[in-house]
Structures are given as C-alpha cells and as structure tokens.
Amino acid sequence: MNWLREVARRLRMLVHRRQFDADLEEEMQLHLELRQQEHLESGMNADSARAAARRRFGNVTALREKSHIAWGWEWFENLVQDVGYGLRMLRKNPGFTSVSVLTLALGIGANTAIFSVINGVLLSPLPYKNPQQLVVRRGNDSPPNVRDIQRQARAFSEGGGINVQKMDYTGGTEPVQVRTGLVDAGFLETLGVQPMLGRIISPSEDMKGGPRLAVASYSFWQNFLGSDPHAVGKAIPLGGNTYTVIGVMPASFAPPAEHADVFVSMWAGDPGAAAERDVHFMHTYWRLQTGVALAQAQAEMAAIDRRLAEQYPAEEKERKTQLVPLHEWLVGDVRPALLVLFGAVGLVLLIACANFASLLMAREVARRQELVIRAALGAGRGRLIRKTLTESALLSVLGGVAGLLLAQWGTRMLLALRPEKLARLSGIHMDTRVLLFVLAVSVLTGVVFGMAPAWVAARGDVAEALNESGRSTTASAMGHRIRNILVTSELALALVLLVGAGLLIKGFSRLRSMNPGFNPANVMTMYLQLPATRYAEIPKQTQFRRELLARLNSLPGLQAAMVTDIPLGGNYVGHGFVIDGHPPVAVGGEPDVQTLSVMGDYFRVMQIPLRAGRDFTPLDREGQPLVAIVSEEVVREFFPHENPIGARIHWARETEPPQWMTVIGVVADVKHSGLDQPVDPAVYTPFPQSNEIWRSFMTLAIRTGAVSSGLVEEVKKQVWSLDSRIPVNDVHTMDELMAVSLAQQRFNMLLLGLFAALALVLAAVGIYGMMAYRVGQRMHEIGIHIALGAQRRDVLRLVLVDGAKLACFGIAIGIASAIALTRLMTSLLFEVKPTDPETFAVVVIVLAIVALAACYAPARRAMRVDPMVALRYE
Amino acid sequence: MHGYEIANSIQRISDDVLQVEEGSLYPALQRMLIKGWVTAKWGTTAGNRRARYYRLTAAGRRQLAVEMSQFERVIGAITRVIEAV
Numbered sequence: 001m002n003w004l005r006e007v008a009r010r011l012r013m014l015v016h017r018r019q020f021d022a023d024l025e026e027e028m029q030l031h032l033e034l035r036q037q038e039h040l041e042s043g044m045n046a047d048s049a050r051a052a053a054r055r056r057f058g059n060v061t062a063l064r065e066k067s068h069i070a071w072g073w074e075w076f077e078n079l080v081q082d083v084g085y086g087l088r089m090l091r092k093n094p095g096f097t098s099v100s101v102l103t104l105a106l107g108i109g110a111n112t113a114i115f116s117v118i119n120g121v122l123l124s125p126l127p128y129k130n131p132q133q134l135v136v137r138r139g140n141d142s143p144p145n146v147r148d149i150q151r152q153a154r155a156f157s158e159g160g161g162i163n164v165q166k167m168d169y170t171g172g173t174e175p176v177q178v179r180t181g182l183v184d185a186g187f188l189e190t191l192g193v194q195p196m197l198g199r200i201i202s203p204s205e206d207m208k209g210g211p212r213l214a215v216a217s218y219s220f221w222q223n224f225l226g227s228d229p230h231a232v233g234k235a236i237p238l239g240g241n242t243y244t245v246i247g248v249m250p251a252s253f254a255p256p257a258e259h260a261d262v263f264v265s266m267w268a269g270d271p272g273a274a275a276e277r278d279v280h281f282m283h284t285y286w287r288l289q290t291g292v293a294l295a296q297a298q299a300e301m302a303a304i305d306r307r308l309a310e311q312y313p314a315e316e317k318e319r320k321t322q323l324v325p326l327h328e329w330l331v332g333d334v335r336p337a338l339l340v341l342f343g344a345v346g347l348v349l350l351i352a353c354a355n356f357a358s359l360l361m362a363r364e365v366a367r368r369q370e371l372v373i374r375a376a377l378g379a380g381r382g383r384l385i386r387k388t389l390t391e392s393a394l395l396s397v398l399g400g401v402a403g404l405l406l407a408q409w410g411t412r413m414l415l416a417l418r419p420e421k422l423a424r425l426s427g428i429h430m431d432t433r434v435l436l437f438v439l440a441v442s443v444l445t446g447v448v449f450g451m452a453p454a455w456v457a458a459r460g461d462v463a464e465a466l467n468e469s470g471r472s473t474t475a476s477a478m479g480h481r482i483r484n485i486l487v488t489s490e491l492a493l494a495l496v497l498l499v500g501a502g503l504l505i506k507g508f509s510r511l512r513s514m515n516p517g518f519n520p521a522n523v524m525t526m527y528l529q530l531p532a533t534r535y536a537e538i539p540k541q542t543q544f545r546r547e548l549l550a551r552l553n554s555l556p557g558l559q560a561a562m563v564t565d566i567p568l569g570g571n572y573v574g575h576g577f578v579i580d581g582h583p584p585v586a587v588g589g590e591p592d593v594q595t596l597s598v599m600g601d602y603f604r605v606m607q608i609p610l611r612a613g614r615d616f617t618p619l620d621r622e623g624q625p626l627v628a629i630v631s632e633e634v635v636r637e638f639f640p641h642e643n644p645i646g647a648r649i650h651w652a653r654e655t656e657p658p659q660w661m662t663v664i665g666v667v668a669d670v671k672h673s674g675l676d677q678p679v680d681p682a683v684y685t686p687f688p689q690s691n692e693i694w695r696s697f698m699t700l701a702i703r704t705g706a707v708s709s710g711l712v713e714e715v716k717k718q719v720w721s722l723d724s725r726i727p728v729n730d731v732h733t734m735d736e737l738m739a740v741s742l743a744q745q746r747f748n749m750l751l752l753g754l755f756a757a758l759a760l761v762l763a764a765v766g767i768y769g770m771m772a773y774r775v776g777q778r779m780h781e782i783g784i785h786i787a788l789g790a791q792r793r794d795v796l797r798l799v800l801v802d803g804a805k806l807a808c809f810g811i812a813i814g815i816a817s818a819i820a821l822t823r824l825m826t827s828l829l830f831e832v833k834p835t836d837p838e839t840f841a842v843v844v845i846v847l848a849i850v851a852l853a854a855c856y857a858p859a860r861r862a863m864r865v866d867p868m869v870a871l872r873y874e
Numbered sequence: 875m876h877g878y879e880i881a882n883s884i885q886r887i888s889d890d891v892l893q894v895e896e897g898s899l900y901p902a903l904q905r906m907l908i909k910g911w912v913t914a915k916w917g918t919t920a921g922n923r924r925a926r927y928y929r930l931t932a933a934g935r936r937q938l939a940v941e942m943s944q945f946e947r948v949i950g951a952i953t954r955v956i957e958a959v
Contacts, residue, residue, distance in 0.1 A: 002910070002933075005910060006908060006909065006910065009907070009908055009910065010908060023916075023926065024900065026924065027876070027877055027900070027925070027926050028877075028897070028900060030876070030877075030878065030919075030923055030924075030925055031877050031878045031881070031896065031897075034878045035878070035896070056895070056896050057895070057896045057897040058895035058896065058897035058898060059897070060897065063897040063898065063900055063901060064900075066898075066900075066901040067900045067901040067903075067904040068904075070901050070904040070905045070908065071904065071908060072908075
C-alpha cells in the first residue's frame with residue numbers, strides 16, 4: 001500500500017510540476033533572503049551579505065535540479081523534450097520527413113494488409129464451437145456408412161454429413177434454385193452453432209419417413225421469409241414438396257466448405273440416396289472427444305473401415321477413410337501462397353527500412369556539427385542516442401499511421417481481388433491483433449533501424465570532430481560502410497522479389513496460354529434442373545430437352561447444345577467402366593472415368609475437335625444402338641495399342657446383363673477441373689440413351705456472335721415457355737469461368753508483382769540517394785580531377801563505376817539468396833522451375849538497368865561540376 | 875518549521891559543529907516527501923512571508939527510529955573499534 005501512495009505522490013508532482021518548481025524556487029529564495037538579512041544585521045554590507053548567503057547555500061541551479069530529479073520523472077521530461085524537439089525538426093524538414101514517412105508507410109501498409117488477411121484466414125479460429133476438435137473426412141461417404149460410424153466410433157462425440165443439391169423454390173414470383181443442404185441430424189449439432197430462431201433437426205426426426213423440416217440460413221430468411229421473426233412454423237415449397245421451417249441460423253453461420261441456403265433432413269430431401277450404401281455423396285465432419293488425438297481417431301476409423309469392408313464386400317471393399325483437421329483442410333491450399341506473400345512483404349519492409357536508415361544516416365552526418373556542439377556542452381552519449389532514436393521512432397510511428405491508412409485501402413483491394421478460395425473466409429478486417437502488429441512493426445523499425453545512425457552519430461571524439469571545422473569530407477568511414485551495406489542489401493532483396501514475381505508471371509502466362517481443349521469465346525452457359533417430381537421418367541426429360549434445343553436453335557444467330565457438367569463449372573461425376581475383351585477387373589476396382597451426357601451439337605458448339613471416328617447425330621437416340629465418344633486421354637490410358645473405334649464399353653455395376661455401348665469417336669481432351677489440373681479421361685454419351693434418372697440436370701452451352709443480356713432473357717423466356725417452374729441458374733460466359741479458374745494464380749501474381757515493383761522503386765530511390773550523397777561528398781575531389789584535365793567522360797565513368805560496383809555486389813548476393821528462397825514457392829508455380837534461368841537473366845538485366853539509371857542523374861551532376869565552384873565547395 | 879528554520883536549528887542544536895551546505899537540505903526534503911516521512915504545508919512567517927512548513931509524519935517517526943537504531947549500532951561499533959586500538 002505504501003508504494004501505491006508513493007506512486008500517487010509522484011504522479012501528483014508530475015501533474016503539478018510547474019507549480020512544484022515555482023514553490024521550490026520561492027522556498028529557496030526565502031532561505032537566501034533570510035540568511036542575507038541575518039548577515040546584514042551582523043553588520044556586513046549588502047553585496048558581501050548576498051555573496052556569503054549564496055556561498056553557504058551552495059549551487060542553487062544544481063540543487064534545484066537535484067530536488068526535481070529526486071521525484072524520478074527525468075526520463076519522462078527528457079522524452080517530452082525529445083519528442084517536442086523531434087516534431088519541430090520534422091516540421092522544419094518537410095522533404096526529408098515526407099520521403100521517410102512515405103517509404104515506411106508503403107512498407108508497413110503492405111505488411112499490414114497481408115497480415116490482416118493472414119490474421120483472418122490462418123490465425124483466427126473458425127466460427128464453430130471448439131473448432132480445434134473438428135476434423136473432416138477427405139472425400140465423401142454414404143449415409144448408411146455415416147450412420148454406422150456414428151454408432152460405432154468412440155473417438156468422436158458427434159459427427160454428421162451434408163450434401164448440397166439445387167432445389168427449386170417456388171414460393172416467390174419467379175422460380176429460383178436454392179442450394180439445399182441435405183443433412184443428417186448430426187451435421188448442425190457437430191458444428192455447434194446455436195440457431196438464431198427455433199431449433200435444429202433432432203435425431204428422432206432424422207429417419208426414414210421423418211417429417212419434412214427445414215432450417216433456413218440467415219440469407220434465406222432475409223430474402224425469402226422477409227426477415228419474419230415468426231418464420232418458425234411457416235411452410236415453404238421446395239423441390240416440389242412442402243417443408244416446415246423449424247429454425248433460422250444466425251448471419252455468422254455458414255458450413256465450413258459448402259454453400260447452402262437452407263438445410264433439410266436427408267431422409268426427407270432424398271430418401272432414395274439416404275438409404276444407398278454405395279452412393280458416396282455426403283461430406284462429413286466429426287468432433288473429436290475431449291482428449292482424443294487425431295491419430296487415435298484415425299486408427300479407430302481404419303478398424304471401422306475394415307469391418308465395413310467385410311460386411312459389405314460388394315460396396316465397401318476399397319474404404320480408406322482419411323481424417324484431416326478442419327482448419328488445415330480449409331486453409332491448406334491457400335497457406336503456401338499467403339506465407340510466400342507474407343515473406344515477400346517482409347522483404348519489402350526490409351528494403352523500406354534500409355532506405356529509412358540510409359536517409360537517417362545521411363542526415364545525421366549533415367547534422368554532425370550540431371551533435372558535436374551538444375556533446376561539447378555536456379550532453380551525454382546516451383542522451384544523444386536517445387534523442388536521435390526518439391526522432392526515428394517518431395518518424396516510424398508516423399509511417400505506421402500512414403501505413404495503416406494505406407492498409408485499410410489495400411485490404412479492400414485485396415478483398416476485391418481475392419480468389420474464390422478466400423472468399424468464404426470473411427473474417428478479414430482490422431482487429432486488435434492487426435493494430436498491435438502495426439505498432440510493434442513501426443516501433444521496432446524506428447528503434448532497430450534508427451540505432452545504427454544514432455550510434456554512428458553519437459560516437460567519435462568531440463575535440464577531433466570540432467577540428468574538422470565544418471568540412472564534412474571525412475565523414476565517418478563507419479557510416480559509409482553501413483550505407484554501402486544498406487544499399488547492397490536493398491538491391492539484393494529487390495532482386496529476390498523480382499525473381500519471385502517473374503517466376504509467377506511466367507507461370508501465369510504459361511497457364512493462360514494453356515489450351516483448355518475448347519474455344520471459350522462467345523459461349524454463354526446456364527444451368528437447369530428438372531424437378532424430380534414432375535420429370536420422374538427419362539422420356540419426359542428427353543422430350544423437354546429436345547423441345548428446348550429445337551426452340552433455342554430456331555432463334556437467329558445462335559447455336560445451342562447441352563451437357564451434364566460444363567468444363568470449369570466445378571461439377572464432376574466419375575464412374576467406373578468396363579471394356580469388352582480386356583482382362584476382367586475385380587468388382588469395385590474398375591477404372592474411373594468422367595461421365596458426361598450431351599445433346600445437340602455439343603462438340604461443334606464448344607469447338608472441341610473430333611480426332612477420329614464420327615460425332616453423335618440426332619439418330620443416336622433412344623431405341624437405337626448405344627454409342628459413346630471418348631476423349632484422347634481414354635485412348636492413351638486404356639487403348640494404348642488398339643483402335644478404340646468400335647470397342648465396346650459399359651458402366652461398372654450397372655444393370656445385368658450389361659448394356660454395351662460402342663465407341664464411335666474420339667474427341668480432344670478438355671481441361672474440365674481447372675487449367676492447372678491434369679486432364680481427366682472422359683466418356684460422352686447421348687442424353688436420350690441415358691437410363692439414369694439422376695441426370696435430370698443440364699448445362700446449356702450457347703455459342704453466339706456476341707453475348708448479350710438480351711440473349712439470357714430470351715433463353716429464359718424459351719425455358720419458361722416450356723415449363724414456367726424451372727429455374728435458370730449459374731448464368732456465366734465461358735470466359736468468366738476461365739477467369740475464375742485462373743483467379744488464385746492471378747491473385748498471387750498480381751500481389752507479388754506489386755510488391756516487386758514497390759521493391760524496385762524503393763531500391764532505385766535508395767541507390768539514387770546514396771549516389772547523390774556520394775557525389776556531394778566527392779565534389780571537391782571531382783573538382784580537382786577536372787581541374788587537372790579529366791574529361792567529362794572520365795568523371796561520368798568514375799561515378800558510374802562506383803555505383804556499378806555496388807549494384808554488381810547486390811545482384812550477386814541477390815542471385816544467391818533468390819536461388820535459396822524461390823524453392824519455397826515451388827507449389828505456387830505452374831510448369832516453371834524455381835531456378836528458371838530465363839527469369840533470372842531478365843530480372844538481373846532489369847535491375848542492372850534501373851540501378852544504373854538511378855546512378856546516372858548524380859553522375860551527370862558530377863560531370864557538370866565547375867571546378868572553380870567545386871574547389872570552394874564545402 | 876520551514877527550510878531556513880530547519881537549517882538554523884540543525885546548526886544551533888549541534889553547536890555549530892554540523893555546518894552543511896544549506897541548500898542540500900532541499901533535495902533531501904524532497905526525497906522525504908516522496909517517501910511520505912514528512913508533509914509540507916504553506917504558511918506565513920513572522921515576517922509575513924509565505925513559507926513551506928514541514929512536519930514529521932507517523933511514518934517519518936518510525937523511519938527515524940529505524941535510522942536511529944541503525945546509526946547507534948554503527949556508532950557503537952566504531953567506538954568499540956577505536957577503544958580497542
């Protein structure tokens with residue numbers, strides 16, 4: 001308690017220190033006067049009485065300071081003084097101040113922007129209950145299997161799955177498709193987010209013949225339920241049936257990886273699939289029991305896999321469940337890119353700091369006389385260092401504030417550019433952690449990079465420095481060396497960044513020039529799904545398709561066809577298949593190929609070249625011999641030494657006896673899953689020959705002279721003229737789908753490119769500043785050279801060689817570091833080696849040119865030196 | 875007592891043996907103020923001048939006792955050493 005009171009007294013003194021000083025002054029004055037009075041009374045004259053009183057009292061100023069210091073606020077007052085002084089200096093040198101602050105703001109701003117993304121994506125916990133306990137199963141599983149695992153596994157406290165299907169919602173004015181999450185009761189329970197209204201589906205309702213219940217997402221509640229606080233209990237028409245809303249999730253809730261507008265019980269939404277052991281379409285999430293390690297759960301899963309395989313040899317022979325922590329699974333893909341970008345902005349900050357330190361040093365040298373005088377007047381070295389550091393810290397904090405503003409803007413730009421993969425993680429914003437990061441970075445920058453200049457400034461012998469009599473040519477060799485190191489490392493760092501950016505640019509251009517296998521120009525696509533209730537028979541589906549294509553193709557200037565899944569559209573259906581005459585394969589072990597149904601002149605519309613055989617014709621229809629067209633990859637993989645035309649294939653585990661299809665043609669490969677993905681073997685069949693009712697969806701592909709919004713409306717009109725309750729969704733041009741596929745690469749390239757450009761500019765400014773300063777320092781020497789008859793050319797060379805030496809050194813170190821560092825970005829590069837010599841060569845040339853150009857201006861100034869002026873120059 | 879009076883009384887009580895540099899009284903008083911051993915209050919002198927009057931607090935008295943015993947121990951020790959010589 002005592003020390004608390006003491007602190008209170010000290011604080012009181014700090015607040016009233018003006019008053020305090022005045023009081024002390026008055027007190028001492030009184031003392032002196034009373035003593036003087038006493039002496040006067042004892043008969044001294046006035047002068048000697050005052051002198052005697054002073055002698056007896058001691059050094060008034062020193063005593064006053066001692067009394068003041070006793071309160072322990074000296075450091076604070078020095079700080080206030082230094083800050084005040086620093087601010088005055090910064091105001092007086094607006095050029096220096098703005099260049100330093102801008103340099104730091106760029107470095108700190110770029111770092112903050114990237115850090116806030118990293119903070120949001122990698123560091124913030126997922127918005128679920130105890131998210132560290134959540135794991136996800138790679139790939140999908142079937143509902144019966146999920147139920148078995150839920151019953152058997154001890155390692156999990158909860159678990160559940162989801163499959164998102166598009167269903168048409170006909171409660172509004174226009175039919176729309178909503179993404180419906182078919183879930184079991186465990187799904188929402190496992191994620192552990194409380195509904196905002198009502199409740200979630202309970203286990204007793206999640207069973208065969210259970211009620212049709214729906215839990216709405218917040219956006220569904222807003223858009224379709226009018227944000228009605230009494231929405232619970234409402235009936236909504238979904239997929240041809242009526243569901244009762246029992247709950248609404250909060251706005252902050254979204255499934256980890258799926259987009260779903262509304263959640264319904266799997267048994268209600270798709271009772272057929274819910275009972276099928278071998279329809280693996282549920283994506284499952286599991287919550288580890290407290291204290292259970294992932295490895296333990298994985299081991300238990302393996303045991304369950306074995307049991308299931310024994311029990312259901314036909315369906316579950318090849319089970320291999322792999323569990324991954326949810327967070328890792330979600331951000332695993334973007335982590336390398338973000339870390340590389342974070343490393344890159346770190347380098348940008350280093351360059352900015354080197355520039356900053358270099359600027360400070362140049363200024364300290366210019367201010368050497370002032371410092372020397374201060375030292376001569378008794379300022380301690382510590383105090384001088386502190387003063388200089390205060391100034392650099394002030395600058396860096398200003399830079400930090402400006403950087404924060406830049407980052408605000410930069411983060412917005414990042415969010416606008418972000419690829420789909422980051423789009424879901426909305427937690428990207430400035431929070432305390434980001435602000436602390438900025439504060440730490442700016443203060444550290446100021447102190448660490450202000451240290452060298454401060455130290456150089458404060459060192460040295462006062463007498464010697466005063467003897468320099470103002471001529472600054474012998475500026476500390478130490479400072480000189482440090483600045484050389486700073487400029488060299490700036491160039492080296494810039495080279496590393498440029499190489500990184502160069503590699504990404506090269507990879508990106510490779511990716512862009514990738515042939516997708518079709519011609520994306522002027523193709524419009526849209527997605528339709530026939531409601532299962534009204535189109536339960538295949539002939540009915542076929543009739544709709546045939547009629548729609550006939551109507552669309554009768555419109556002038558367009559050509560329309562349809563396919564189950566459009567390339568780059570994000571959907572993929574694989575199927576095992578069997579080839580007639582090939583050695584038999586064990587059941588369940590059949591090779592997988594992509595299966596696509598098409599109708600209309602699909603290959604012509606997409607301009608996918610036919611390599612062999614013939615295209616489908618309208619005669620390849622129901623009731624006719626079954627036919628198929630395969631991609632070149634199928635031929636490479638499965639018919640390496642035979643002619644595929646005429647071969648017979650059938651889908652694995654289909655109807656007995658097998659329905660054989662004859663291969664009639666070969667088409668070129670298509671990059672279906674992404675431009676940076678390998679091509680998949682694909683088998684195309686005509687829609688009318690399909691016997692699978694689930695293929696009730698289709699994507700229209702329409703090639704026109706020019707894509708216009710009028711076209712989209714026209715197509716919708718045609719669809720609705722056939723059936724007014726079919727929603728038209730996912731309207732995209734093929735070019736848009738291409739762009740989405742390139743987005744992540746584009747994001748990486750743009751950002752790293754931006755950072756590299758920033759680094760190049762900063763490094764150029766750095767070397768320019770250095771050379772300009774050097775030339776200023778050597779004015780005298782250059783003057784002598786010229787006076788002794790040196791040609792302007794010689795002077796130019798003198799300066800350029802000086803700069804070139806630094807540049808070569810920096811480039812050499814940069815190459816070595818780049819070779820060491822670019823390995824870290826291998827995973828981001830598309831078909832480019834991290835040590836691509838071409839990129840290195842181009843970057844070295846660019847950097848050398850920029851460095852020389854930066855030296856050229858100071859060199860020209862040196863060339864123009866008038867020897868008479870230069871010799872007198874100080 | 876105010877500063878001048880304190881200085882005078884030290885001198886008087888010690889029969890002029892202790893004649894310190896009077897001014898160093900003030901930093902010492904500040905330190906005692908921080909510790910809470912004395913309090914200060916402004917008042918008026920006989921000559922009708924404003925002066926700061928210092929007063930020993932309870933904590934100050936306790937500290938004095940501590941210092942005294944400490945001091946006596948040291949003095950005692952010194953005396954014994956000197957007498958032994």
